Amino acid sequence: MNRIDLKQLTSGQTLDFIKKAGEKPFRAGQIRKWLFENGVSDFNKMTNLSKSLRSRLNEIATVTDLKEEISLESEDGTLKFLYRLDDGLFIESVLIPDGKRMTLCVSTQVGCKLNCRFCLTGLAGFKRDLTAGEIVDQVIKARGKADGGRVTNVVLMGMGEPLDNFKNTVQALKIMTDPDFRLVGVRKITLSTAGVAPGIDLLAQEFPKVKLAVSLNTCDDAVRDDMMPINRKYPLKTLASSLARFPLPKGRRITIEYVIISGINDSDEDAEKLKRFAFKFPSKINLIPYNECQEISYARPSRRAVERFADILISGGHSVFIRESRGSDIMAACGQLRKTAKT
Numbered sequence: 001m002n003r004i005d006l007k008q009l010t011s012g013q014t015l016d017f018i019k020k021a022g023e024k025p026f027r028a029g030q031i032r033k034w035l036f037e038n039g040v041s042d043f044n045k046m047t048n049l050s051k052s053l054r055s056r057l058n059e060i061a062t063v064t065d066l067k068e069e070i071s072l073e074s075e076d077g078t079l080k081f082l083y084r085l086d087d088g089l090f091i092e093s094v095l096i097p098d099g100k101r102m103t104l105c106v107s108t109q110v111g112c113k114l115n116c117r118f119c120l121t122g123l124a125g126f127k128r129d130l131t132a133g134e135i136v137d138q139v140i141k142a143r144g145k146a147d148g149g150r151v152t153n154v155v156l157m158g159m160g161e162p163l164d165n166f167k168n169t170v171q172a173l174k175i176m177t178d179p180d181f182r183l184v185g186v187r188k189i190t191l192s193t194a195g196v197a198p199g200i201d202l203l204a205q206e207f208p209k210v211k212l213a214v215s216l217n218t219c220d221d222a223v224r225d226d227m228m229p230i231n232r233k234y235p236l237k238t239l240a241s242s243l244a245r246f247p248l249p250k251g252r253r254i255t256i257e258y259v260i261i262s263g264i265n266d267s268d269e270d271a272e273k274l275k276r277f278a279f280k281f282p283s284k285i286n287l288i289p290y291n292e293c294q295e296i297s298y299a300r301p302s303r304r305a306v307e308r309f310a311d312i313l314i315s316g317g318h319s320v321f322i323r324e325s326r327g328s329d330i331m332a333a334c335g336q337l338r339k340t341a342k343t
């Protein structure tokens with residue numbers, strides 16, 4: 001018999017499960033409190049459950065429990081975690097303190113199929129999708145490490161393309177924002193996509209309250225085809241249409257992430273193209289100077305080049321933020337730690 005992972009269920013689904021098992025409904029709330037509030041994954045440690053229920057749960061249910069393999073703290077306070085999954089594979093999460101904010105960058109897949117040229121995760125290839133429980137457990141584990149025991153914001157921007165693991169990602173979002181034990185507010189969650197256009201449309205139907213970010217990086221189809229092969233399937237025009245259809249509450253904008261790379265996408269002409277593209281939907285722009293690494297031959301642009309690029313966008317009336325990667329001394333870029341662990 002397949003045992004059900006209780007960390008993959010919403011409150012309603014847990015209640016159904018408990019009723020079907022012939023138990024009293026209030027047991028569902030007790031179990032969820034252990035899982036989501038107390039961070040306990042072992043049924044034997046759920047001391048307010050009867051002995052018979054604990055042993056029954058051991059037979060019919062299971063609970064995802066990520067094992068922390070490595071944790072590193074950066075000089076800037078950023079914490080990076082490498083977790084081992086039940087099947088021996090590894091994933092990463094990064095916890096970024098910023099004033100009162102504690103932002104967790106979570107992974108949604110082991111590896112990634114999309115193979116973006118600037119990304120170490122893409123270079124390492126794809127192993128499998130994460131379950132909803134494995135996505136949610138990253139938040140539960142990080143809460144145990146965060147100052148104040150709280151993760152205030154979640155970004156789905158770690159290893160993997162969240163819209164390529166659509167079903168499990170949306171289920172994880174439902175669990176994280178379930179009102180009985182809300183791990184994080186729905187308006188504090190950002191999903192970042194490399195441009196899976198049909199996934200954006202589906203997300204608009206299934207979970208439109210989430211904030212949306214798009215990793216754009218160039219507005220030239222030929223350059224994007226090479227840099228981000230997903231563009232060959234969903235070129236910029238298709239992507240822009242999906243983004244423009246995404247329902248935004250008043251005042252909300254889609255974040256355009258633009259990793260700026262010397263000689264590839266940092267010319268005045270590139271800035272002019274981005275200036276026009278960013279008017280196709282309500283947007284703000286994050287410029288992220290590329291962080292060099294041995295495995296990839298791209299180069300970081302000068303600060304002057306980045307500022308000049310930003311000035312062109314600002315002159316067009318856009319909101320532009322220059323973002324530096326955090327935790328560079330602890331390999332916080334996606335895929336770096338996993339690679340070091342030779343997984």
Ligand code: SF4
Nearest residue numbers: 112115116119122160
């Ligand atoms: S940047 Fe994101 S979508 Fe692209 S290969 Fe890396 S993990 Fe995948």
